Amino acid sequence: MFGYIKPFRPELKIREAEDYKAVYCGLCKELGRSYGLFARMTLSYDFAFMAMLFMSLDKNSCPNFEKCSCIAHPFKKQCRCLENKSISLAAKAAMVLTYYKIKDDLSDKGFFNKIRAVLLLPFASSARKKALSSGSEAQKIDEAAKIMMEEQREVENKKSSLSDEAAEPTAKFLSEIISLGGNEENKRILERFGYLLGRYIYFCDALDDLEDDIKKKNYNPFIFGGESAKEQAKSALFMTTAELADDLELLELDKYKEIVENTICLGLIAEVERIINKKGGEQNG
Amino acid sequence: MLGVSENATDEEIKKAYRDLVRKYHPDKYVDNPLADVAAEKMKDINAAYDQIQKDRKAGKTSYGDSGYGGYYNAGGYNQNYGGSNYNSYGTGYSANSQFSDVRRLIQQNRIAEADEILDGVPEYNRNAEWYFLKGSIYYRRGWLGEASRCFQRAYQMEPGNREYAAAYQRIAYQQQYGSSPGRTTQTQCYACPCDCCDCCTAMMCMDCLGDCLCGNGC
Numbered sequence: 001m002f003g004y005i006k007p008f009r010p011e012l013k014i015r016e017a018e019d020y021k022a023v024y025c026g027l028c029k030e031l032g033r034s035y036g037l038f039a040r041m042t043l044s045y046d047f048a049f050m051a052m053l054f055m056s057l058d059k060n061s062c063p064n065f066e067k068c069s070c071i072a073h074p075f076k077k078q079c080r081c082l083e084n085k086s087i088s089l090a091a092k093a094a095m096v097l098t099y100y101k102i103k104d105d106l107s108d109k110g111f112f113n114k115i116r117a118v119l120l121l122p123f124a125s126s127a128r129k130k131a132l133s134s135g136s137e138a139q140k141i142d143e144a145a146k147i148m149m150e151e152q153r154e155v156e157n158k159k160s161s162l163s164d165e166a167a168e169p170t171a172k173f174l175s176e177i178i179s180l181g182g183n184e185e186n187k188r189i190l191e192r193f194g195y196l197l198g199r200y201i202y203f204c205d206a207l208d209d210l211e212d213d214i215k216k217k218n219y220n221p222f223i224f225g226g227e228s229a230k231e232q233a234k235s236a237l238f239m240t241t242a243e244l245a246d247d248l249e250l251l252e253l254d255k256y257k258e259i260v261e262n263t264i265c266l267g268l269i270a271e272v273e274r275i276i277n278k279k280g281g282e283q284n285g
Numbered sequence: 286m287l288g289v290s291e292n293a294t295d296e297e298i299k300k301a302y303r304d305l306v307r308k309y310h311p312d313k314y315v316d317n318p319l320a321d322v323a324a325e326k327m328k329d330i331n332a333a334y335d336q337i338q339k340d341r342k343a344g345k346t347s348y349g350d351s352g353y354g355g356y357y358n359a360g361g362y363n364q365n366y367g368g369s370n371y372n373s374y375g376t377g378y379s380a381n382s383q384f385s386d387v388r389r390l391i392q393q394n395r396i397a398e399a400d401e402i403l404d405g406v407p408e409y410n411r412n413a414e415w416y417f418l419k420g421s422i423y424y425r426r427g428w429l430g431e432a433s434r435c436f437q438r439a440y441q442m443e444p445g446n447r448e449y450a451a452a453y454q455r456i457a458y459q460q461q462y463g464s465s466p467g468r469t470t471q472t473q474c475y476a477c478p479c480d481c482c483d484c485c486t487a488m489m490c491m492d493c494l495g496d497c498l499c500g501n502g503c
Contacts, residue, residue, distance in 0.1 A: 162430070162431065163430050164423070164427075164428035164429065164430045164431050165428075168428075171427060188318070188319060188322070189319055189322060192318060192319060192427065195427045196427060199427065199429075234460075235433075235460035235461075236429070236430050237463075238459055238460050238461065238462065238463035239429040239430070239433065239456060239459045239460055240429060241463045241464070242458075242459035242462070242463055242464045242465045243427075243429065243459070243465075245464055245465065246313055246314065246317070246465050247319065249308055249309070250309075250319055250322050250323060250326070265464070268463075269463040269464075272463070
């Protein structure tokens with residue numbers, strides 16, 4: 001995953017921003033503690049959001065915090081959230097997914113990517129094994145990731161011109177992971193929420209890579225849009241964010257409600273604008 | 286349930302109630318596979334509001350008559366979205382619908398079966414309603430792009446139909462603003478390009494002004 005899901009900071013209260021950072025740090029520390037230094041480098045906003053959402057859905061838990069320093073900020077004591085069920089689930093998902101991404105790089109990306117993948121694969125592989133040994137949740141995620149990778153390859157080989165179809169593997173995968181954070185009551189809501197979130201991530205990534213993919217003649221679901229490709233991507237993303245926001249209202253969130261709402265209702269749109277403007281700026285310059 | 290304290294004023298309660306009604310309004314979740322969840326919430330909210338009104342009436346008659354329950358049924362929402370159509374969705378419509386069986390299956394969330402029937406309809410028999418229902422199915426599956434295409438087609442084939450128009454307009458709004466119509470959160474303010482335009486216009490005016498002044502001065 002690529003770090004597209006993050007809060008819109010200007011609208012966060014200071015205490016919310018602190019909470020967010022503490023969860024982010026907590027996830028980083030958990031990755032390091034359970035899976036080693038390599039794992040900490042895979043830290044991304046997406047999984048921090050996932051941990052936050054899981055904590056928000058879990059009414060019975062009460063997160064604990066501590067002050068600590070970390071290698072990234074050796075001289076400043078940071079507040080961080082101590083390990084809990086939600087954070088460790090997000091960490092497991094991150095490890096499983098990293099492994100499959102690296103394996104995928106091995107098979108079809110350029111030369112340097114391949115070298116990097118060869119070097120990283122042993123770490124990723126042992127991290128995944130460790131995650132898998134921890135219980136059935138990780139195994140479910142692993143199964144879903146395997147299916148996603150296969151389906152993704154099929155879609156790309158087929159060069160599907162339907163963006164909905166191209167997004168389906170990622171969407172289904174996220175649907176599977178996100179629904180792990182719920183219970184019988186909210187399972188259906190979370191499944192749709194996860195599905196839409198997966199769509200969002202996939203489309204953001206496709207939009208981000210659009211110009212590269214055109215140049216290199218790679219597959220991209222928006223490439224068939226020609227001149228209006230970017231507009232199409234924006235519409236697809238905006239429909240998805242709107243639906244996500246509607247869906248979110250049906251979920252009963254506990255703590256961190258405001259941060260989750262901020263991320264979905266504002267952060268996602270801001271991120272789309274950022275990607276579009278970044279590319280536009282490059283073109284004009 | 287309404288998120289108000291015991292000693293909230295009638296006005297506060299009314300406002301909280303109205304906000305919640307807007308949040309879970311059935312118009313927002315038409316065709317959504319989670320429409321039943323929203324409806325359930327709506328029921329709870331109405332019950333809670335009724336209860337508060339009853340309690341207050343019993344306690345203090347002077348509070349009285351704030352017309353509870355009236356908002357949801359008679360409020361401005363229906364007119365805004367053409368919502369009265371939706372209320373009869375699947376029941377009233379089936380009378381003059383060619384695809385009443387498909388509508389019923391969709392209502393029951395039996396999407397695969399509904400889709401199968403629709404796919405069995407030969408190309409030359411596919412009317413506006415066919416496209417609308419096909420769009421509904423895509424929408425429920427999360428295939429929003431195809432859903433939008435189908436709703437647009439249905440709307441173009443039969444522009445006078447309020448049901449198709451509402452579905453198409455809703456999704457067109459989403460595509461433009463990144464949020465659904467009728468949302469009251471900041472999203473709308475942020476996503477709405479108006480502010481940005483105003484800002485640009487203001488800058489342009491300033492520029493002109495600057496040019497003029499500079500021109501004059503030099």
